[in-house]
Every structure is written in structure tokens, then in C-alpha cells.
Amino acid sequence: MEYENFNDLLAFVAVAREGSFTKAAKQLGVSQSALSHTIRGLETRLGIRLLTRTTRSVSPTEAGERLLNTAAPRFDEITQELASLNELRDKPAGTIRITAAEHAANSVLWPKLSPVMHDYPDVKIDINVDYSMTNIVSQRFDAGVRLGDQVEKDMIAVRISRDLRMALVATPEYFALRGKPRTPHDLQQHSCINLRLPTHGNLMVWEFEKNGVPLNVRVDGQWVFNSTTPRLRAALAGYGIAYLPEDMVTEHLKDGTLVRVLREWCPAFPGYHLYYPSRRQSSPAFQLVVNALRM
Numbered sequence: 001m002e003y004e005n006f007n008d009l010l011a012f013v014a015v016a017r018e019g020s021f022t023k024a025a026k027q028l029g030v031s032q033s034a035l036s037h038t039i040r041g042l043e044t045r046l047g048i049r050l051l052t053r054t055t056r057s058v059s060p061t062e063a064g065e066r067l068l069n070t071a072a073p074r075f076d077e078i079t080q081e082l083a084s085l086n087e088l089r090d091k092p093a094g095t096i097r098i099t100a101a102e103h104a105a106n107s108v109l110w111p112k113l114s115p116v117m118h119d120y121p122d123v124k125i126d127i128n129v130d131y132s133m134t135n136i137v138s139q140r141f142d143a144g145v146r147l148g149d150q151v152e153k154d155m156i157a158v159r160i161s162r163d164l165r166m167a168l169v170a171t172p173e174y175f176a177l178r179g180k181p182r183t184p185h186d187l188q189q190h191s192c193i194n195l196r197l198p199t200h201g202n203l204m205v206w207e208f209e210k211n212g213v214p215l216n217v218r219v220d221g222q223w224v225f226n227s228t229t230p231r232l233r234a235a236l237a238g239y240g241i242a243y244l245p246e247d248m249v250t251e252h253l254k255d256g257t258l259v260r261v262l263r264e265w266c267p268a269f270p271g272y273h274l275y276y277p278s279r280r281q282s283s284p285a286f287q288l289v290v291n292a293l294r295m
Contacts, residue, residue, distance in 0.1 A: 007038070008038050008039070008041060008042040008045075009042070009067075009071055009075075010028075010075060011024070011028065011030075011035055011038045011039060011042070012039060012042055012050060012051075012064070012067070012068075012071075013068060013071060013072045013075060014027055014028055015035065015039060015051065015058060016050075016051065016058075016059075016060045016064060016068045016072075017068075017072070019057055019058055019059060020057070020058060021035055021036060021058060039051060048061075048063045049061050049063070049064075050063055050064035050067060051064055052064075090284055091122065091284060092120050092122065092123050092283075092284040092285040092287075092288045093120075093122035093123060093284070093285055094122070094123065094124070094283060094285045095123075095124040095125075095285075096123065096124070096125055096126065096143070096285055096286055096289050097126040097128065097140070097141045097142050097143075098125070098126070098127050098128070098141060098142065098143050098144065098145065098274075098289075099127075099128045099130050099134045099136060099139070099141045099143075099144045099145070100127060100128075100129065100130070100144065100145035100272075101129065101130070101131050101145070101228075102129045102131075102227045102228045102229065103228050103245050103248065104145040104161075104272050105127050105129050105145075106228075106229075107161070107245070107247055107248070108145070108160050108161050108272055108293070109125075109127055109145065109293070112160070112292050113125055113289065113292055113293070116288070116292045120285075120288060122285075123285045123288060123289075125289070128141070129227070131195075131197055131226070131227075132197075133146075133150070136275075136276070136277070137277055142276060142286060143274050143275060143276040143286075143289075144274075144275055144276070145160070145272050145273070145274055145275070146272070146273060146275060147164070147269065147270050147271070147272060147273070148270025148271060148272075148273045149269070149270050151273050151275045152275070154277075154278065155275040155276060155277060155278065156275065156276055156277070156278050157273040157274070157275045158273060158274045158275070158290055158293065158294055159271060159272075159273050159294070159295045160271075160272050160273060160274050160293040160294065160295060161271035161272040161295070162271050162295070163268040163270060163271045164245060164246070164247075164268065164269055164270075164271050164272070165245075165246040165266055165267070165268045165269070166207075166243055166244065166245060166246065166266045167243075167244055167245070167246045167248075167249050167253075167260050167263070167266060168181075168187075168241055168242075168243055168260065168261050168262050168263075168265075168266065169235055169241065169242055169244060169249050169252070169253070169258040169259065169260050169261075170235055170238075170240060170241040170242070170258065170259060170261075171235070171236065171238045171257065171258060171259070172256065172259050173238055174191075174238050174239075174240060174241070175259055175261070178190060178191070180259075180261050181241075181261055181262060182262075183262070183265075184206070184208045184215050184217045184262060184265055185215075185217065187206065187217055187219050187241065188217065188218075188219060188220070190219070190221075190240060190241050191220075191221040191222055191239065191240030191241070192206075192219035192220060192221040192240050192241045192242075192243070193221055193224075193225070193231045193234045193235055193239060193240050193241065193242040193243075194219065194220075194221055194223070194224040194225070194231075195224070195225060195226065195227075195228070195231060195243075196224050196225070196226045197226075203218065203224065204243075205217070205218055206218075206219055206243050208262070208265040208266065209265065209266075209267050210264060210265050210267075215265070219241075221239070221240050221241075222239055222240065223239055223240070228244065228245070228248065231243075231244060232244055232248055232249065232252075235258065236252065236257060236258065241261075246266075274290065274293050274294075
């Protein structure tokens with residue numbers, strides 16, 4: 001099936017509505033002679049005169065009036081529908097996939113995105129909790145969350161949290177029974193609640209620093225988990241010392257259910273950043289997420 005080229009019909013509608021080749025040519029962005037040639041071609045193709053031309057004006061013939069009344073409203077409908085599609089294109093919609101560690105998902109992604117999503121029901125957020133250094137390109141994620149010093153150089157990084165600090169905590173009863181460590185080395189004599197990293201299957205090394213001097217310690221204990229929340233639960237149950245993000249234990253420190261030690265060995269470090277490929281084409285939904293998370 002061959003489709004008609006409707007450019008000449010659009011030209012006719014413009015001339016008939018404006019009543020002037022000069023005004024219609026300016027509206028369409030073509031020369032007056034080119035527009036006259038187009039109209040003559042349309043009349044030749046249809047085998048009927050559509051416009052009556054005088055030195056002062058241009059008006060549709062009876063046939064032209066009939067064609068104008070039939071074609072013009074339909075072109076108007078098409079124009080309106082295209083405008084509606086443009087509005088839909090600019091409306092945030094679709095699924096945004098993000099990979100992040102549990103703490104980042106709970107402390108940053110959820111509290112910042114949850115209030116916003118109520119206003120955008122067509123946007124879906126797919127969060128994958130993972131401690132491994134996921135390749136977001138090969139795994140088809142839109143973005144990932146890492147600490148500022150862990151983002152690869154070829155990625156765009158957007159800060160989404162303040163600097164973070166870790167805290168060493170246990171119950172008052174535990175410290176009453178076992179005593180408080182005075183240095184990170186003393187932790188090796190305590191029951192510590194470990195985190196197993198999925199990247200290599202190893203236990204996480206507890207990292208400390210004082211006066212610019214780093215110190216890493218491997219600890220042991222009765223419990224090992226591969227996520228953050230169970231470690232807090234184990235510490236609250238009195239099973240030993242946990243090494244947790246400071247904001248997770250703030251309320252427990254205030255009410256006395258947990259006690260903090262070795263604070264001077266836990267300096268602040270770069271906070272979370274949302275990162276994504278520099279070549280990623282930003283959709284309205286993705287830009288909505290970035291703006292909601294940005295500090």
C-alpha cells in the first residue's frame with residue numbers, strides 16, 4: 001500500500017487559512033514561489049482548482065472550502081496528539097534499577113526516594129541489595145551506590161549522603177563481663193560479630209585510623225552475617241562487639257542499650273555516591289531519581 005505525501009495538503013491548509021501566499025510561506029518557512037508551485041501541483045494531481053487568486057487576496061473555491069473543512073480539523077487533531085505524546089515523553093515513567101549495600105538502601109535510598117515516588121506512580125524503583133563491587137554496565141543496572149573513594153574514574157558520581165563514620169558497640173552487660181578494649185588490637189581478645197563479604201567470601205577486615213595512621217584488624221566471634229541489620233540485632237542480644245555505621249546505633253547509644261568504644265579510632269570517610277556511566281542517556285525518570293538523591 002502506498003501512502004500519500006500530505007505536505008501539499010498542509011501547504012493548502014496554510015494558504016487557505018491565511019488568505020495569503022506571503023503569510024503562509026513565512027509560516028511554513030518556504031519561499032512564496034515554492035509554495036505556489038506546491039499548490040499548483042496539488043490542483044493538477046486532484047484535477048480541480050482549490051484556490052481563487054486575485055491581486056489582493058486568495059480564497060478557497062467551493063471544492064477548496066470543502067477540502068479545507070475536511071482536512072484542517074484532522075491535521076489539528078494529529079498536531080494535538082503529537083503534542084500529547086511529547087508531554088508523555090517528558091513525563092517520568094519506567095523502571096530504574098539500582099544496586100547498593102543494605103545500609104545505603106535503608107539509610108539513603110529509601111528515605112529520600114519514598115516520599116517522591118508517591119507523586120510519580122509511573123516510576124518503578126528496583127533496588128538490588130548487594131555488597132559486591134557490581135559491574136553496573138554488564139549487569140544492566142541504571143546506577144549503583146558506593147562510597148566516594150570507591151567510584152571508578154570513568155563514572156559520573158553524585159554525592160547522596162554526608163561523610164560516614166563507623167562505631168564499635170556492644171551492650172553494657174557485655175563490657176561489664178569482658179571489659180572494654182583500649183586499642184583495636186584488643187578486639188582480637190573479644191567476641192566480635194563479623195560480616196562476610198560476598199565478593200570473595202572473606203570476612204570483612206575492621207579498618208581503623210588514628211593521627212593519620214591506618215590499622216586493620218581481623219577479629220573472631222560466634223556470629224557471622226552477610227548483611228548489616230542482623231549484626232545490630234546480635235549486638236543488642238549481647239553476643240559481642242559490632243562494627244556498624246554510626247547512624248544505625250545513634251538511638252541505642254542515647255537510650256543506653258549499647259555502649260560505644262574506641263571512638264577516636266573511627267574517623268569519618270567519604271559518604272555514599274550514586275554513580276552511573278557517563279554515556280548514559282538521561283531519561284526523565286532517571287533524572288528524577290538523581291535529583292531526589294542529590295545532596
